[in-house]
Amino acid sequence: MSSKSAHAPLAERLRPQSLGEVIGQQHLLGEGMPLRIAFESGQPHSCILWGPPGTGKTTIARLMADAFDAQFITISAVLGGVKDIREAVEQAQVAQAHGRRTIVFVDEVHRFNKSQQDAFLPHVESGLFTFIGATTENPSFEVNSALLSRAAVYVLQPLSEDDLKQIVQRAQAIDAVPPIEAAALDRLIGYADGDARRLLNTLETLAVAATREKRSEVSDEWLLKVLGERMRRYDKGGEQFYDTISALHKSMRGSDPDATLYWLVRMLDGGVDPRYICRRMIRMAVEDVGLADPRALRMALDAADVYERLGSPEGELAIAECLVYLAVAPKSNAVYVAYNEARALVRKDGTRPVPMHLRNAPTRLMKDLGYGKEYRYAHDEAGGFAAGENYFPEGMRPPNFYRPVERGLEIRIAEKLRELRALNAREQGRNP
Incomplete structure (x- = not known):
């Protein structure tokens, strides 16, 4: 890590300056792994970095520009538009005229619409610049197929507990944070939930608070006081949302009440609207329990009604009770299968x-x-x-x-x- 101003944000001061300093993502950056090979080849290629927040997407893109001595242009899809793309093209043309490569990094590329994404295509194909997109959403759904076909997709994973502890150690090595007792460190790592940026921002908050209160150590009790109610990272409308409801549904279908409760609480803890779970619960009753136990549908409807009457958190117990019932009930998808077969026959058959x-x-x-x-x-x-x-x-x-x-x-x-x-x-x- 190069020396940076002590006034710079901690995340910036600890940002890796070489591939060897990157923590995590060894399935991509380790010896013989795809991105490591790309760095060592000397030939940049367009790619999309897909992963949760705080997993190193921007860092990897910057290191790629450094490795290839390329001009690095950043566009935020949240704030930018076609005008920014046009300016990036002009800068890349100037760099090309001087024999220098350009990497155009688009943060949150999924927020660009189809026409904006299409604007990159001719320049990617001509080799004017290397395109790197970063996204927290599934590229299959959010990135145009034309652009997707011209870019390799690399999936980044949430950082592990060991990865996050290494980051804490690096922060302590530059005296950015005071010592942290073991219980507080475990809570801090859980709070970060695989997100390095969240961890570093929290460490910075703790460091400021500790200085103000003249604390020499971060205790678990004090950490709770500073952090307030712990909230997990949860994307209510994206890939993680659908993965979690899928896990809930499959746990119920697999007759595992404990796993069903676990995924229910994960969704509620993340802020999902319980009414959405009620709708899915009714679907589970008719799709997976069916006529093996017709009482399941009535129970699902009653649980939804109870929630409407009581609200949160009292009404959530009715949802939990119904999901446990659905999990242990006999299962049948016979009506679901029959209905789909009937629909398929009517669609292809004559009137x-x-x-x-x-x-x-x-x-x-x-x-x-x-x-x-x-x-x-x-x-x-x-x-x-x-x-x-x-x-x-x-x-x-x-x-x-x-x-x-x-x-x-x-x-x-x-x-x-x-x-x-x-x-x-x-x-x-x-x-x-």
Whole structure:
């Protein structure tokens, strides 16, 4: 690390000045790893650095510019636009005329719209500059396919506990923060949640507070006082949000109540609207529990209603109770599968006419034309079942969409269907 002004932010003072100083991301920067090879090749290439905040995306981009002795131009997609892109192109043309490379770094590239992203394409293709984009969102959804096809994607991971402790040690080595007791350090690392920038900003806050209060050590009790209520990093609208709700849904489907509760609390702790969880919970009841336990849907609706009446935090217990019930309930996706198969068949099949005996006949003319003729009213039949009757369009084989599973109430449903189908087969045998 080069010497920098003591008045510079701690994150800037500790920013790595060489590849060897980078902490974390060894799956990309270690010996023989993709980005290390790119640095050593001497040939920069366009890429997208995808990862959570505070994982080193900007640092890696700057080090790449240094390694290739390239002009480094930064554009913020939050504040910038086409005008900034045009200025970057002009600067790159000047540098090229003097035989120097240019790297254009676009922070939060996912915030640029399609036309803004397209503006980079001709210059990337011509080799005027090397494009490096940084994003916290999945590039598959947020970056144009044309730009994505011209850039390698490197996935950065949250920093590990050991990585974060190394950063603390570096800060202490330049006397930026006072000694930290073990319990306080563990809490601080958990608070940072894999984000180096968050850790460094917090260390800086602690250092200022410790100086003001003339403290020689950061204790756990004092740390809690300074930090206030601990909040985890949580992206309510991005990749992490969908990963977490996916984990909740799959834990419930896998009949693990403890994991289900864990992911529920992770989402609530991160600030997700409990009403969203209620909506997903209702979906879980119909998709994954289904008719194996029809009470699950009623319980999900009741839990959502309880939350509306009580709000947070009391209403969240009803959500937890319902999710545990869903997790331990027998599972069946038979109706879900049947419904999707029916939709697929209707989409590809022709519009078959409704059989005459199933048509409604509200007028005399319709009755005279045969609408509803020979319809068998099931309640008037033995056992309330019109054995042998056909309810599909003529010429269409019964598709057997719904196939009950041998779990929960669907065991009895399957038995009933087998009985009814046997009656149908017997009647159809008598009337071929």
